[in-house]
Amino acid sequence: MNNRKTSVFDGILGDNMVLSSLMVISPVIICGDTLKNAEALSYAFTSVTILSMLIASFVPKKLPYTVKIIIYAMISSLVYIPVKVATQEFYRGAIDRIGIYFPLLAVNSLIVLQSEAKFFRMPRAKMFFSLFFYVVGFDIVMLLTGLIRELLAYGTINGRVADVDLPVSGLSQPFGGFIFLGLMCGLYRWIRSLVSREKKEMRSEPNVSDN
Amino acid sequence: MFLITDLIALLAANLILTQALGTSTLFIAAGNRKNLIWTACTITVFTTVGSVAAYITDRNLPEKYSDYSLLIYTLSVGILYVILLSALYFISRDNFAKTRKYIHVSAFNCAVMGTLFTISRKASEDSSLMNLGSYIRAGFEAGIGFILAAVILTAAYRKLNSVKVPASFRGFPAMLIYLGIISMAVYALK
């Protein structure tokens, strides 16, 4: 039970695709400067990735690797079209703000690389849950990055003025995204190491008390 | 003097340092220094040849079907992917197993697709760029920019992975901050 839990929920904390493996970081760096952008991008990423992977999971496994990768990329490029139409409905203006990073979500490394290396090796039900939590992990990081960067760079939260004394405008720029994400990755690893150390200590505690 | 101004212009237009395009691929390839440079060179081939496909698509695809450009770009890169793998196989079967990984990593990623979209967007904004020469030049420059970013990362590779770096920041986080500071200096040049 415990093993199953860690493997399915890994995508959120244990093996977060952005903070742990640095996958799909370009949109986080560039578009994660406001909460609105982050929200639109999270929606697009979630829809494109989950739909594409679900459809792609039916592609015969016997095909050569290269052919499968091309088919996956083609599927996600097709899925992108209705998702874009829906985004224009729900998030007006978001596509202009996100620009070229929106179509680029269709060739993200989760679909192109991780599908074969990880997800399609799992049973379909487990794959779906695991994928869902990986996507949620991405969304959490994206929204958190958008929130913090918007607050620090523009002094606003979702467009509403907040009481920030000295906005650091550089944080809204790509270099600000690089540095912010680097610091977040470091913090994430540090917390993870603390948690694993605590777990180890907890595991060793009964032995100590036994003595 | 012109060489230096050209170098500065190349840095200022660098897709990784200014738009973060292909950063994930750069980090995947950063596993070792040799990989990094070879991947960067393969990506240059993809961006340069892919730009020809992007030109043909942009020239012939009607405006109302612009949503399909991603699909056509993907198909073009896919065809190029197969051609390059076949060429590699026929050139040297012995080294095929070793070298094909560079093509696998370089085919579908933000560096290649992002370059095609960036070139296309620039051409739609400035009609003087809507010619094959401009597309190929932009594709090649983007690839060279990727190589430059790889070289910048390679120079600091040893220091960024040193045991002296705190464990939480060793590797990827340190690489991100390092690239961020270089990108900050590039931004300050503007």
Place this chain on the structure above:
Amino acid sequence: MVKAFRKERIVWIDLMITLLVLEVMSYFYYGPRSAVLAGMCVSAAVIAEILSLRLMRRKFTADDLTCTSDALIIALMMPPVIDMKIAVLAVLFGALAAKNVFGGRRNMIFSPAAAAYVFVLTSWGRKLLLYPEPHTKTGLFDDPEGLVSSASYIYNTTGKVEHTDFELLLGNFTGPSGAVSILLLAIAAVMLMFRRNISVGAFLGVISGTVLFAAVTPVAGTRAGSVKYSLIMNMVLFASIYIVADRRIAPKREYFAFFYGLFIGIISYILVLTKALENAIVIVSVLLTPFALALKNLEKKIEMADYAERAALRENTAGAADLPEADEKEADPHE
């Protein structure tokens, strides 16, 4: 090892002496606000250093005081009336993001002061590049008034300098509080070079590159004027001493360091000439960090090759010395 540590402290003391002299000059021109700014920067640097060393599970030693010289360099590159919070954020960025994240003073990649300056430039550029006139004393809590562009900006955009040589030597012109006292900087450069506290190669490289290009393609006016003002303006002298020639960053071998400095001098001069970019040398020094690292890697490879060659030679010599002995043994009829 002990010698190396002692050396690091001595370098820091020498640097601090020269920086404090520049700070005194800044106090003379701009009053107590300049000293308070420096004090705030130094305090923030010490606190950031102690905290980050604690997180890295290291002890704060006297060698870690080098963070104070970095903080003082940052303070001297800014206008004395800049918002204290900006200065403190700059110091924190330099100490944490540009230094301790990479392992601190044992694994330096960037000059913390240069990275911090570029950070402020990209976030609060207007506040950083507007200065009070010399002899304008602003109260500690007063809003600065009558701020003007620096003499460097006027020189870069018009090619004119409206100050006498005497004023320029004493630093009586608008600009960063510590980077304008040319006479003091020249004395500091000579002293630090003779005491081997800065990289002589890197320093001379910057000066040579700037002089060469200023003479070949003058910004404006005569060649002599162009050479003179190109060295005085845009913090060239200050940055070449405290940032480019920083021993922690520049390559160890003097001729490698010379080329590193030469490229920085040439590129920053071209940026001033073509884009009128104020204080370009600081930005270029950050941008050419990978070049310094590549040269250091090359140095390491050369050292390794030398070491391997010497070891092989020693082995050969030992082998050769063994051979006659064996021959002698064989030749000895009494054995």
